[in-house]
Amino acid sequence: QVQLVESGGGLVQAxxxxxxxxxxxxxxxxxxxWYRQALGKQRELVATxxxxxxxxxxxxxxxxxxSRDNAKNTVSLQMNSLKPEDTAVYYCYAQSWYHxxxxxxxxxxxxxx
Numbered sequence: 001q002v003q004l005v006e007s008g009g010g011l012v013q014a015x016x017x018x019x020x021x022x023x024x025x026x027x028x029x030x031x032x033x034w035y036r037q038a039l040g041k042q043r044e045l046v047a048t049x050x051x052x053x054x055x056x057x058x059x060x061x062x063x064x065x066x067s068r069d070n071a072k073n074t075v076s077l078q079m080n081s082l083k084p085e086d087t088a089v090y091y092c093y094a095q096s097w098y099h100x101x102x103x104x105x106x107x108x109x110x111x112x113x
Contacts, residue, residue: 003024004024004093004105005105006092006105007021009107011112013111020076022104024094025073028070028073030096030097031050031093032068032075032094033049033055033075034091035091037088039088046064047064048066049067052068060079063080083111084111087110090107
């Protein structure tokens with residue numbers, strides 16, 4: 001059974017940093033990454049890693065860094081220079097080699113001004 005378990009969310013002041021981690025189990029994946037959903041908005045891509053090819057949302061480029069450890073089946077998101085508009089529930093995402101999508105339960109990130 002596939003599980004994606006996030007950790008590392010919390011409350012931080014604007015300009016601060018947080019690191020999110022996601023531990024996957026049950027299988028290996030082609031793509032791993034992070035999405036987020038702010039209150040009243042649609043879920044949006046934050047960053048993905050596909051065999052070391054990374055992709056970032058324009059809004060986080062230069063501030064967030066995704067890293068992946070295939071040996072441990074984990075993916076992390078280092079978030080620096082956080083802004084209030086980064087406040088959202090962050091979801092770990094993974095796609096299998098057969099293009100099936102998996103999601104974590106989500107972790108809240110709140111950035112106060």
